Amino acid sequence: MTIQTVDPRALRDAFGAFPTGVTVVTACDGDGNPIGFTANSFTSVSLNPPLLLVCLAKTSRNFAIMTGAQHFAINVLSETQKDVSNTFARPVEDRFAAVEWSKGSAGCPIFSDVAAWFECAMEEVIEAGDHVILLGRIEAFDNSGRNGLGYARGGYFTPTLASKAVSAAAEGNIELAAVVERRGEVLLLGVDVLALPSIDAHDGNPTEALGKYLESLTGLKISIGFLYSVYEGKSDGKQHIVYLAVAGDGEPASGRFVKPDALSGAQFKTSSTADIVNRFAMESSIGNFGVYFGDETGGTVHPIPAKGAKA
Numbered sequence: 541m542t543i544q545t546v547d548p549r550a551l552r553d554a555f556g557a558f559p560t561g562v563t564v565v566t567a568c569d570g571d572g573n574p575i576g577f578t579a580n581s582f583t584s585v586s587l588n589p590p591l592l593l594v595c596l597a598k599t600s601r602n603f604a605i606m607t608g609a610q611h612f613a614i615n616v617l618s619e620t621q622k623d624v625s626n627t628f629a630r631p632v633e634d635r636f637a638a639v640e641w642s643k644g645s646a647g648c649p650i651f652s653d654v655a656a657w658f659e660c661a662m663e664e665v666i667e668a669g670d671h672v673i674l675l676g677r678i679e680a681f682d683n684s685g686r687n688g689l690g691y692a693r694g695g696y697f698t699p700t701l702a703s704k705a706v707s708a709a710a711e712g713n714i715e716l717a718a719v720v721e722r723r724g725e726v727l728l729l730g731v732d733v734l735a736l737p738s739i740d741a742h743d744g745n746p747t748e749a750l751g752k753y754l755e756s757l758t759g760l761k762i763s764i765g766f767l768y769s770v771y772e773g774k775s776d777g778k779q780h781i782v783y784l785a786v787a788g789d790g791e792p793a794s795g796r797f798v799k800p801d802a803l804s805g806a807q808f809k810t811s812s813t814a815d816i817v818n819r820f821a822m823e824s825s826i827g828n829f830g831v832y833f834g835d836e837t838g839g840t841v842h843p844i845p846a847k848g849a850k851a
Contacts, residue, residue, distance in 0.1 A: 557763060557786075559692035562617045564628045565594055565674075566641075566649040567602075567609040574636050574649045575602050578629040580691050581671075582614055590678035592658060595671045601631075603672075607665050612676060613648035616656040618686040622828070624651065625689065645680055655688040657681060692765060714741035715778045716750045718785040719768055719820050720758075725797035726817060727758065727787060735809035736782070736816065737795065750783060758795065761788035769816055770833040782816060784829065812836050 566576040581595035594614060596606055606612065617625055627638045640652040644659040651657065660676025717738035720727035728734040739753045747764045754762040762785050769782035787797075800821030808814040816832075819841070823829050830841040 556692065559690055559766075561655075561688040562621075562625050562691050563594070564615045564617065564624065564651065565596075565606070565612060566615060566651075567606055567612040568647055568649070569605045572647070574641075575605055576615075576628050576635060576649060577602050578625050582616075585675070591663060591675060592660065592678060593673050593675050595668065595673055597671050599670070606674065607672060609662060611646040611648050611659065611661055611679075612674065613644055613646075613650055613660065614658045614676075615649075615651040615654045616658075617651075617689045618653055618655040618684070619689050620686075621651075621653065621689060653686070654684065655686045656683045690766070713778045714746075715739070715773075715776075715780050716741050716746055716753075717780060717782045718750055718754060718762075718764070719782060719816060720754060720762065720785045720787050721820070721824070722787045722789075722797055724824065725799050726820065727792060727795045728798055728817075729795045730809070733807050733809055734803075734813070736813055741781070746781065747783065751785075754785060754787075757793065758787065759793040760790050762786070763788075766829070767831050768820075768829065769831070771812065771839055772835040773810075773812065774836055775810075780812070784820075810836070 560580040561582065563579050563582045564576050565579050565582075566574060568574055577600065579594050579596070583593050585591040585593050592614065596603060600606070624639050627635050632638070636649065641649045642652075644650045644657075646659050646661070648659050650659065658676070658678050658681040660678050662674065663677045664673075664675040666673040666675060715738050717736045719736060727737065729737055737754060737757055739750065742749065751762055751764045754760075754764075765784040765786060767781070768784045769780070771780050772778075773780050800817055803817065806814075808817070819832070832841045833839055
């Protein structure tokens with residue numbers, strides 16, 4: 541049997557196509573000091589008995605403490621906690637100074653304003669390649685009713701915010717467009733004047749219609765991601781809904797992929813198109829995406845309100 545060599549980076553990117561929630565896993569060391577790290581490899585396992593799991597890399601600085609802990613907690617971050625996620629994903633000296641928290645009944649740090657939390661007894665530590673699986677038996681939990689923060693393809697998204705934005709644009713003449721990217725390059729149509737691929741919306745599922753159009757246009761496999769921009773076009777009287785999308789390999793039948801930083805001085809079909817491409821270039825460089833809604837001249841980018849999250 542031939543064993544195929546797997547490119548770890550390519551495999552990680554492929555795993556990133558699956559949208560997940562974002563958690564911070566917490567525990568205490570032997571001296572009672574709190575520790576924590578951001579993780580999206582969290583899964584419910586069983587209702588009876590109540591079990592969950594989270595994966596931990598063997599290279600983690602928290603590996604020895606976490607695998608030796610008798611208890612740990614899962615804090616499911618809410619849509620307003622992007623900054624919490626970022627804090628616990630980085631080697632910040634005093635991470636817990638940046639978040640409001642209290643101890644659970646087993647002593648694990650429980651964050652305020654999370655979507656839900658679970659405090660667990662360590663049931664088993666299972667070997668799994670370059671990770672271990674922490675299997676926890678749930679001893680206490682709470683569900684706040686807040687919506688969770690989403691993460692996919694290296695960026696955050698907020699499901700509730702996105703649905704509200706689409707609903708706000710639902711009345712009227714709607715145009716669907718996409719920022720189709722591949723390894724940091726963006727698909728643009730035109731030669732002298734550049735435009736994003738777009739179609740007029742009709743009844744039915746907008747992402748399904750947009751996906752079919754993009755695949756027909758390019759001949760490539762296209763995965764529609766999350767909502768990126770909703771704005772009123774005062775010059776054309778349309779409501780514009782723009783999604784992020786990812787293209788598969790191959791030469792596009794129409795359009796061309798261009799690095800955004802190579803577009804200095806380029807002429808775009810509209811100023812809104814230029815703004816969208818420039819914003820994508822900036823946000824993709826830091827891995828934090830937001831949803832814009834407003835009009836052609838001004839609006840608001842909601843990367844996730846004030847308290848932010850992911851790691």
